[in-house]
Every structure is written in structure tokens, then in C-alpha cells.
Amino acid sequence: MKAKRRRKALRPIAAPFVVAPPTGTRIRTRLRPSTGEAAVLAQVGAFLGGLYRADLARRVRLGNVSGKDAQRARRKRELTAVTTSRWAGSITRTAEDQYQLGMRALKADVSSLSKALTVLEGRIGAPVGGRAGRTFGYASRRERAAKQQRRQAVAARHTAARDRLADGRPAIVAGGRRLAKTRHRLGSAGLTAAQWRARWDASRMFLTADGETGVPHGNYTITVTPGGVVSIALPSQLKHLANAGRGRYRLTEPVAFTHRAGQWADRVTADRSVRYDIRFDAVRGRWYLDASWTVPAYTPGLDALAGGRLLGIDLNADHLAAHVIDAHGNPVGAPITIPLDLSGPASQRDGRLRAAISHALHLAHLHGCPAIAVENLGFADARATGRETLGRGARQAVPAHGRRDPHRTVPGPSRRHGLHRRDRSDRRRPRIHLQMGRPALETRPHQQDSHRDPASRRRGGDRTTRPRLHGAATVRCHPDTTSGSCPGNYRPGRTPHHGRQGTTRPGRDGTHHTRGQDAPGPDQKPRRSPASKTAREAPDPRSGPTH
Template structure:
């Protein structure tokens, strides 16, 4: 290879598209309009159970990483039963185990993230300042290099601490949110008083969770909701039994609940005495109490992308971007149908508002898919885990690099996928996830111009072209269009034929060069009559052109497949 010549970059292998699984459960919420007495009783109950739940969690952390049979859950449950009840004790020990396992997984993820960042910095430190060796760039100057050496020491120390916690099996857990603890030292910046912060802290440390139990009255004995009148009764622990206002040590709330959302599903479970879990949540910012009901659902068998292709369905390709969603309908042959659509997503402000705006954008996508007869939606399987871990080292420097890193960190990839999965499933739609490699680049290269030629009133962007590429990949088609199909010819443009041909295997070395309109065709693969170089389908020898006559259209008639030209 000549000196200075660029080495051709190999394309990475693409993952196979897959159907996103349906949600494994359901969760609904209704407001509890409590009186002052009821609110005081629930606060006292939550503080009592929350104290014992924190004690049990600390005991579980002391045990470390042990087998399930050695976590001493039975002993811990017997000790908790003396100060609460058997069912409250079971819910507390189960929550402690779940929290411990979740914290361990977070430690493993943090270790992997730190290792990626450290490896990237070491690679760049091995290259001289301003140089480039093997595709790895060195740092710009000695000042930046010294800064990165200091950062390497900090990350190495953090990694040592994480590995020590993993080895000991003692993750750091803050009941009530670590972020809220840090806010205590910056009350002025958070615009909170000490009393307001204390109210939020105490509300976050309440424990009011009751696991469901199949066969129990209305699916839950500890927190029971009567489907007839919506009354809520709660079993009080032994030390608080003197506060009961109902038989068998229970407390009945003065308010009722209705559960308007998915009420029929909830009624089917509680009337059949199937397990339903209840959580009582306090929101001190709004001064409200809520009751959440959740249960597991059956896992449906969804069709695979290959099965969807056989049935000949339409999909709505969606490209997730910062500030908007680009979407375009793609038919079974990979052709874009209609004009592409842009759905804005303003994900700024409080978390509750961001979630509401994201749900509104997904609702618009679902309505668009139903209006165009689509069976499902196609999205990219985005993660950005590695990008977020090594972003400061690989995404550029200065103001431009910082802006790009902030954009990547602001894309709600996981939240968008989870919200879309649940909402699309309830709407009867299927979600297909594809590999995101090269969708933006190849989409802009092969589909931006044809889309703009097809759409007269919409300004087509590269994101719209990427949505077409995503939809085609979900249906098993290649992103590249066949050369010379959609040309600047009125007859072909009206016919709307695009490069959706299915690739056919050929022997090596027999591929013909790309053919463009007007190029003489010497073979018999697409045309039997050399007098017409643009005909894609066989023309009878008996049909001859005469001066002044119009040649019949050679495009596919109704019922033909554009892929093969055969009758459906």
C-alpha cells in the first residue's frame, strides 16, 4: 500500500432485527383523598415499617454476596414478624433482597464504565501530543495531557473502591435517594427550606408496600380494596393495633378509590382473588397521597420480523433525535408511503413534564401508525452506554464536543423504548428493533433525494431518510436502492417503482456494473426487447411501436409484487 493512502474501513456486522417483548406487568394509580386523621395514621405506619425495613436492609448488606439459601431470610422474617406481621415481614425482606441485587448490578455497570474510560485514556496517553498512531489520536498539547493523567488517577482510585465493594459484597445504598441527601447541603440552589427538605426526606423513607397473594380476599390480605364500593382497609402491625377502627386489627380509610384506568383488568383479578400488589405513595410537593396497584401479565407470543414480512404488512419507521422524532410509513416492499412526519419532543423542565411530553409524542406516533394501516413500529436499538462512559475522551473537545456529549446524554433511549413498548402493546401494535449501524448515513445517501422528489410540500431531512432505512431494515430489505430504478422519467415516477428488489445469489465475479437510465442493456435479465432500455418487465414480441402511437405502460399492474414482477 502506498504511503499516506487511506486504509479502507471494514463495515461491522449487523445484528438481526427482533420483536420487542411485551410488558411483563401492569401498574395503575388512583388518588387517595385522605383526611388529616388518615394521613397521620398512614405516616405513622410508614415510619414504623420504614425503620424496620432499613434495619433489615442493613443486615442484608452485612451478609454480602452469598447464595440464596444463606441470606438468612427466614430468620430475618421471624424477627420482623414480632414488630409487624407475617405478611408485612415478607414484603420487607423481599424488598431488601431486590434492593441489594439491584445495587450489585449497578456496581458491576459502574466498574465496566470506569474500565472503558480508563482504557480509552491510556490508549491516547500512549500516543505523543498532536500525533496519531494506528487510528488513535494523541492529546492536543501537554496541558491537556497532564489534565488527562490526573483524571486517569482519579478514575483508577474510583475503580479500586468499586472493585473493593464488589469483592466484599457491600454496595452503598441510601434509602431515600442519594440525590436528596446531596440536596441537603445545597438548599439555596434547590430553592428549598430545611423544613421542606425534611418533609420530602421523610416521605421518601416511608414503607407502605404490600405484596399480593393468590387466594387471599381480593388478591391482597394486607392492603385490601373492595371492588364493590372502593373502600381501602389496611392491616396494622402489632404495636399499632390500638389505632384500628375495623375488625381483626385493620384500619379503614374514609376515602375510596376507583381505578379508572384499566379498571376491567383490575376487577377481573380482584374478583377472582388473584394476586395484586398495592403501594401507598406520598407526594409532599403536591400534598397528595396515591394508591398504586400492580400485577403480572401473561407473556404473549409476538410474531418475528420474518413472519411479518411474509404477511406483507406496513411499518412506521421512527428515528429518535434530540428534540424531535422523524417518522415515515414503509410498505411491505420497502417503499416509503406518503410524506414523512416530524413529531416534536421538548424534553426539558421537571421530570413529570418530560414524561408527559414523551407520552404525548408516542401517542401521536401510534395514531399515525393506525391511520396508515401499519401493523407496528420500527425503531433503533440504541444504548449509548459506551458513548456515555468514554464521551469525554472520544466525542471531541471544546465547546462543540461538550454540546455533542450533552445531546447524546439527553436522548431518552431507554425511557423512549420502555414507554413505546407498553403503549404500543396496549394499542395492538408491534415494535421491531433494528441495528442502528449506518442508518443515518446510508439513509441520507440513498433515500433523501427520492423522498424529496416524492414529497412536494414537506422539506425532507436526513432524519426522515433514516426512518425509511430503519423501516426497510426491519422488513429484511437492504437500505441501498437498486441503481437506475427511480429515474427522472415521468412514466417511472408516476409508477413509483423504487429499489426494493430482493437480492438474488450470484456467482462471484458475475455481478454486472450499475446500470443507469439510457445505458444500453445487452443482457436478457430485465428486458427482452432492446428497443426499450427502461422496461423492467418482459415485453411481447408482437407489440411493436408505430409512429404516432403511445406505448402501453410497462409497470406492474394491480396484484403484482414489485419485488419479482409475479402475480400475488
């Protein structure tokens, strides 16, 4: 007798949480220096960039040591002799931050390669066209041979990365590894040697000054007055370039911030710390000034957001499905579809993602929603194993058995993570909080569906998958015995979709009606659910409510 197949348990749904707002602010404006001023900025940036790269190389040679053994005080004293104490502090601090970032990236690389090796070895060990236990083999011998070669390459990379991690020496390229490799293929990149050299020199400049509370206008090294006058404290070896007092170089053209200019002006007037970064874009030939500072962040609890409306958002392959949910967990109005086309270059994808998030924020503000509920779809495992489990072709949803589902195409993990990151950073006042919940989407084979066709039950059923429950825009109501705010038909574990939609059965007149409701009479028209609005039918959220 054939043993009964065990059914895989569903994932437990973790408790929702409120995403903490960003604790920092960064704004940008253009610098318009003259030709002579641009030459001075480039000379100062190249000089400080050389000192920064030397200090970074020295920090990498020290390895993964504690803070006391990093010799930051000693390195700062040596840099102060050729620059200033504030420039030396910014250089050593940036070098330490870059080293720690490199170590985190190296640890993530080792973990990703380890998981990829585990998947490759398991699938290579399974028979071709079959499976070993719950691991499926490759479809053909040719694919298996190609994966064996890939396993050797991944194993070599894993060994090298693990050795670097043990020594505490991450591979860091000042200026960017991609731009460095472009030097060997200038023809395919469409660059000349002079153009590449200009980009390379611009990316290796260092013009970063940390702020300091109490000094004039929050930063003594790079000072910007409330009127927009920019002046720079020159290193000791470049004092001969000064055109102002105390060894400073002042730019002629004032600057003006537009985004969050009021917050910046308040900090500068009160002499609170502001960090400044000067960047040169060699492609456009433009200079930019970035100002950044930290702000206190307040994260409310779930109880503070439970009594109001929520805007539930479900991320799909080409759109955002939004619906307003009231305090009792019932949908309000008609669903709204926000288009989200994430094809094309990265710059276009980022702009479309920002436009979709702005549309969602306008909807939340229009309908009085203090929070937006989104699934917590990080896909950490999928990002770690990568194509070893996602397989060939277009990125699609991967069921538990490791094969692609042709009926449900989803955006990649980086796009979903980018939505949460952009939504977290694009929120404006009045404050709209982002509430994350564990996704309640579980794909199960049709063989495990109790309502499948009996004919398919006899022949083994179709192996495609279908979503069982999707709780992206579902808020479950908890009964309040004191205020009686929940409806009388509340049952624990029952979502608004169960009570609103239900299952349908044919009536005597051949029409379908919802189970639990009376069939329509002879003079009563059958009730129809409102059609969902597409992006073109959805009104402008700033024009007024539609329900």
C-alpha cells in the same frame, strides 16, 4: 512508496427482532385521607420503614451469598414477631430486590470506570496534537494535564468500587443519595430544614404489600374492594390504632382508578394477586395509591409481521422521521415529521417524548401497521465511556477516529434508549409491536468516498464525515416464488430507496432526471418528488388517511 491505507470494514447488520411487550402493569390514583388518617399512615410507614432499613443493612452485611445463605427465612421470623407474616415477607423480599439492584449498579459502575480509564490512559499516552497508532492525543498540554488529574480521580473511584464489589457490599442510601446530600446545601436548594425533613421522612416510609392469589380481593395486607374502600392490616405493635375488626385500619374516603380500571376490577373480583404501594409526596402534600400486577405477554415472530405494513421511524436530533412501508418494502404516501424537542427540564422532556410516541402509535393504527420499525441504538459503549470519548461541548455524532462530527448532531444515548423504553411501555390495544433492527448508519471519511472531488483527492480531502446508508425505515423484500408478491425488478440487497431515487444526471434540456428512466418529452413536465411534510403540515393522525 507510501503504503496504502487500509479501509475500515463496515459493521455487520444484525438480524432484526421483535421487542417483548411489558409483563407488568402499574396504575395510580390519589388517596384523600383526613388529617387523622394521614397521621396514622405516616406512623405506620415510619415504623415499617425502620424495620425495612434494619433488614436491608443486615442483608448488605451478609455480602454476595447464595439464596440459602441469605437467611431470609430467619430474618422473616424475627420480623414477624413485631409485625405480621405478610408484612415481614414484603420487607425481606424488597430488601433482597434492593440489594440485587445495588449489586447490578455496582458492576455497571466498575465496568464504566474501567472503560473510562482505558480511554484516558490511551489518549494521555499519545502525543499532544498528534496520535499514537489510531489513538488521538489531546489538543493542548493544558487539556492533557487536566485529564491526568481526572485519571487519578477515576482510578481512586475504580479501586473503591472494585473493593466493594469484591466484598459484595454496595452503597445503598434509603431515601436517596441526592436528597441526603441536599441536607448540606439547603440554601442553594431553596429548602428549609423542616421542608427537607418532611421530604426525607416521606422517602423513607415503607407501605408496600405484595399480593396473594386466593385471599379476599387479591391482597390481605392492603385491601381495596371493588367499591374502592381501602383498609390496612396494622402491625402487631400498632394494633391500638385499629378502627375496624381484626386489627385493621379503614380509610373513610373511597378511591377510584381511571387508567385500566376494568382490568384492575376483574382481578380484584376474581381474588387474583394485586400489589399495592402507598406513597406520600411531601412537595405537593398528596398521598397516592399504586396498584401493580403481572400479565402474560405474547411476542410474535418476524414471520407473523412480515406480510403487513410497517411504520419506519428514524430518530433525529429534533424530530422523528416516519414513513409507512408496505409489504413489498415500498414507501406509501408522503413522509411525516413528528417534532421532538428534548430540551428543558426532565419532566418536560418526558412529556414531549410521550406525546411523540402517542403520535407515532396513532399513525400506526391509522395506516393499519401492526408493527413499528426502529433502529436498535443502545449506544452501550458510549454510555460506558461517557465524556472520555464524546469530548467537550454539545453532544454530537462521534466517528470511528474519536473526533466529533460538526455536521450531524444526534440526541444522547439515554434519549434514544428512553424512546424505545417509552414506546415499549406505552403501547395499547389493539396491540402494536415494536420491531428493532441494527442501525445501518456508518460514517466514513470523505477520503474513502469514491465520488469525491478530484481536487480534494489531491489535497487529501476533507476529514468531515457523512452517512453512507440509513436503513431505519427500509424493509427489504424477499422474493416469494409462490405468490409473486414482490415486484419484478427486485434484486437482492436493493432497497426501495435505490429504485425510487437512484442517481440523477443532466438531460439535454438542462433538467435532471433519474437514471434508468426516459427523459421527459417536450410536452411532458418533469417529474417532481413530493415535498416532505413538516410537523405543522402533517395532519392529525386521527382525522383520516391522507394518501
